[in-house]
Each structure stands twice: as C-alpha cells, then as structure tokens.
Amino acid sequence: MVRRTWLISLFQALLVGAIVYLVVLNLMQLDPFSEDVCACVQCIAGGKKDPWFRQRYKTLVPKLMSRQNSKLSTNTSKWWQSLQIRHGDVNYSAVVKTLFSLFPDKEHYSDAGPHRCRMCAVVGNSGNLEGSHYGPLIDAHDFVIRINAGPTTGFEKDVGSKTTHRAIYPESAMDIDNSTHLILVPFKVLDLQWLISIFTTKHIKRTYKAVKSTVQANKDKVMILHPEFIRYIHENWLQKHGKYPSTGFIMLVFSLHVCDQVNVFGFGARKDGKWHHYFDKKYGVSYNGGPHSGNTEYNIILELEHKNKIQIYKGS
Ligand code: C5P
Numbered sequence: 001m002v003r004r005t006w007l008i009s010l011f012q013a014l015l016v017g018a019i020v021y022l023v024v025l026n027l028m029q030l031d032p033f034s035e036d037v038c039a040c041v042q043c044i045a046g047g048k049k050d051p052w053f054r055q056r057y058k059t060l061v062p063k064l065m066s067r068q069n070s071k072l073s074t075n076t077s078k079w080w081q082s083l084q085i086r087h088g089d090v091n092y093s094a095v096v097k098t099l100f101s102l103f104p105d106k107e108h109y110s111d112a113g114p115h116r117c118r119m120c121a122v123v124g125n126s127g128n129l130e131g132s133h134y135g136p137l138i139d140a141h142d143f144v145i146r147i148n149a150g151p152t153t154g155f156e157k158d159v160g161s162k163t164t165h166r167a168i169y170p171e172s173a174m175d176i177d178n179s180t181h182l183i184l185v186p187f188k189v190l191d192l193q194w195l196i197s198i199f200t201t202k203h204i205k206r207t208y209k210a211v212k213s214t215v216q217a218n219k220d221k222v223m224i225l226h227p228e229f230i231r232y233i234h235e236n237w238l239q240k241h242g243k244y245p246s247t248g249f250i251m252l253v254f255s256l257h258v259c260d261q262v263n264v265f266g267f268g269a270r271k272d273g274k275w276h277h278y279f280d281k282k283y284g285v286s287y288n289g290g291p292h293s294g295n296t297e298y299n300i301i302l303e304l305e306h307k308n309k310i311q312i313y314k315g316s
Contacts, residue, residue, distance in 0.1 A: 038260035040117035044309055045260075053307055061232040063257055064108050065224040067100040076231045083244055084188040085208055095192050102199060103222040109258040118142050120259035123159060124248040124266035125150040128315035129278040134265055135160040137313075141263065145255060147248050148172035150266070151279050158278065159266070167225070167251045168215075170194040170207050175216035182217040183254075184224045185247050195224070225250065237300060242293030249297040252310075262310045268298050270316060 037043055045059070062069045072080065072092075121141040123129075125148065138144055138160035145165040146152075149172055152161045166176050167183040170191055176182050184195050190207055197204040198215045205213045233245045233253050245253075248267060255262045269275050276282070304310045 037114045038112065038116050038118075039114060040119070040260045042308060043260050044256050044262065045112065050307055052303070053309065056236050057256065058232060058236060059257070061229055062226040063229050063254060065096075065099070065226045066107065067096065067105050069226065070096040070100075072227055076228050079231050079234070080188070080227045084190070090189045090193070092189055095189060095196070098196050099192060099224065102196060102219065103224070104220060108223060112260070116260060118258070118260045120145060120255045120262050121160075122248075122252050122255050122262060122264050122267075123147065123150065124264070124268075125277045125279070126266040126268055126270065126315070127274055127276045127278050127281075128268065128270045129155075129158045129266045130270075130316055132158045132265075132313070132315040134158055134313055134315065137263075138162070138265055143255070143259060145251050147251055149174045149279075150277070155278060165223075165251075167247050167254075169247065170204075170211040171209060172247065173198075173212045173215050176218070177216075178218045179221075180218070181221045181223055182215075183251075184222065185230070185250055186224060186227060187230070187244060192224070195222070225254070229254070238293060238296055241296040243291035246292040246294070246297060249292075249301075252301065256304075256309065264301065264305075264310050264312045266315070267301060267312065268314070271314075 037046055045057075070093075119141045120143040121138045122145045123138060135157045139162040141162075143164045144160060144162045145167065146163050147167050148169075150159070151174075152159055152163060163177070163180045165181045165183055166174075167185050168174065168176075169185045169187055184191060186192050186195075188207075190204075194204045194207065194211065198213065198217075199219050202213045205211065230244065230250060233250055234240060234242075237253055238245055238249075252262070252264060252267075266278065301310070301312065305312050
C-alpha cells in the first residue's frame with residue numbers, strides 16, 4: 001500500500017515537472033523540438049544560454065511563407081499595412097492563393113540537427129569588398145546569399161561567383177540564374193502581386209517607381225519571406241529603430257535561422273568611411289539616413305561577432 005502511494009507521488013512529481021518545463025519553454029519562446037547542436041565547431045543555435053541572444057533569437061517565428069502559415073497576426077497586419085503606399089483595396093487571401101498555385105508551397109529548412117554543418121556567406125554590397133580578394137573564400141560556403149542588385153560578373157575576385165540565394169524586392173530586382181533561389185522580401189502586398197505578375201501577365205510596371213515587369217528566374221526556386229519574420233526583426237532585433245530593416249540585415253538574421261555557421265561580407269562602411277557599393281561609386285548615402293537605422297543594424301552585427309555567433313570580414 002505504502003509502495004503504491006509512493007509510486008503515485010513520484011508520478012505526480014514527474015508530471016508537474018514536465019508541465020513546468022513546457023511552461024518555461026513556452027514563456028521563453030523556445031522550441032522544445034528544435035536541435036541545439038550541429039556538426040560545426042560552433043553552432044549558432046547552440047548559444048541560447050546567452051541572455052542577449054536569447055532575448056532576440058526566436059525559433060518559432062515563421063521564416064518563409066506557405067499557404068498553411070500565411071495568416072498574419074493583428075500586430076503584423078497593422079505594422080505591415082503602415083509600410084504600404086496603397087491601403088485596403090487588395091484581397092490578401094486571394095493573392096496568397098495565387099502565389100502558392102505558382103510557387104513551391106513547402107516547409108523549407110527544418111533540417112537542423114547534430115549531423116548538419118551548413119556554412120553560409122551573407123554578402124552585402126559595401127565598397128569594403130573592393131580589393132578584398134574574398135571571392136574564393138565566399139564561393140567555398142554551402143550557401144552564398146546575395147542581396148538586391150549586387151553583381152558578380154566582373155567582380156569575381158572580390159565577391160565570388162556562386163549565388164545560392166538572392167534576396168530582392170520589386171525596386172531592387174535583377175535577373176537571376178536558374179540554379180539560384182529568388183527570395184522575395186515583401187514590404188507590401190503589391191510586392192506579392194508583382195511577384196505573380198513577373199511570372200505571368202507582366203502587367204505591373206510601377207510601384208512607387210518604375211520596376212522591372214519581367215525578371216528571369218527559376219519559378220520552382222522562389223521563396224517568399226514571411227511578413228511576420230520582417231516584423232520580428234524590426235521589433236526583436238532592432239527594437240523598432242528605423243522604419244523597417246534593410247534587406248541585408250534581414251538576410252543576415254535569416255541566415256542565423258537556416259545556417260549553422262555564418263560569415264558576413266560587404267557590410268558597413270569602408271575603412272575610409274565611405275558607404276558606396278562595390279559596383280557603384282556614385283552611391284554614397286549612409287545607411288543611417290532614409291528608412292533604415294544603419295548604426296543600430298551595424299552595432300548588432302558587431303555584437304553578434306562579439307558573442308561568437310558570426311564572423312565579419314571587414315575588407316578594405
Ligand atoms: O544598398 P543595398 O541595400 O542594395 O545593399 C545591400 C545590403 O548591404 C544593405 O541592405 C546593407 O545591409 C548592406 N550594405 C552595407 N554597407 C554598405 C552597402 C550595403 O552594410 N556600404
């Protein structure tokens with residue numbers, strides 16, 4: 001009899017322990033099923049113990065859109081609408097339906113685990129890449145993520161030639177080769193409509209400025225960044241500094257979620273203080289102007305390096 005009571009107490013204690021564990025994980029927004037480890041020497045997801053990183057890095061936020069996860073929370077919907085030039089006249093659900101009748105509708109990058117060591121290079125467009133000779137090093141990564149119109153042809157020595165992913169939005173689009181994933185960063189519903197249009201009717205030629213009405217890219221490799229993920233970066237990482245994050249910073253945080261080790265190239269000013277692109281000397285505006293908070297973004301990138309989460313290659 002005593003033995004049975006003892007067993008029941010033990011069972012109750014274990015049950016309470018399990019519930020407390022799950023509640024704590026939930027409060028900390030940690031995914032109990034996500035793997036903490038990888039096969040690299042150092043794993044990005046392995047440092048959730050660091051409070052600064054833990055406060056910012058949330059694995060449960062959807063990264064890429066699918067038909068299943070396309071519904072937006074009230075907060076995201078409100079924030080996203082506030083970035084748009086046109087209000088209220090688009091049927092978002094109908095757009096999503098068309099999107100996933102054209103583009104792959106699947107769960108990407110849920111393959112983290114102890115046997116994976118995915119090395120990623122995130123390549124920004126800073127002039128600090130000029131004369132860097134980083135090309136071969138960049139090309140040695142599993143994923144090479146490039147941003148907007150940053151070219152490779154003619155710049156191979158410094159920026160490499162491999163591109164596995166290119167993040168664009170309508171106003172920054174360029175043609176993309178057949179083996180590269182086009183990642184659309186949607187800052188507005190019109191961007192989703194534009195993505196449909198470039199592969200079908202080609203009728204959208206203007207957003208707030210003239211845009212490419214057709215883009216060469218592999219339709220089966222298209223991915224669409226989730227608006228929830230963009231708001232998560234704006235709020236959790238940037239603490240709402242700037243109007244919205246830069247495409248480069250968005251891709252850097254994205255890489256923290258889909259890669260095991262991240263090396264960063266072409267971010268920040270050159271050593272002489274200039275901010276121009278490696279391919280465009282006329283471009284000289286600091287990222288601290290306009291909608292982005294360049295200083296906040298760069299300080300976070302430095303902090304990530306300080307915490308051994310990424311390595312920055314600072315170039316010239
Ligand atoms: O200028 P653009 O947005 O096309 O550049 C791509 C990204 O590279 C930016 O979003 C920014 O994050 C990064 N960049 C930078 N410093 C520069 C130029 C670009 O950090 N001088």
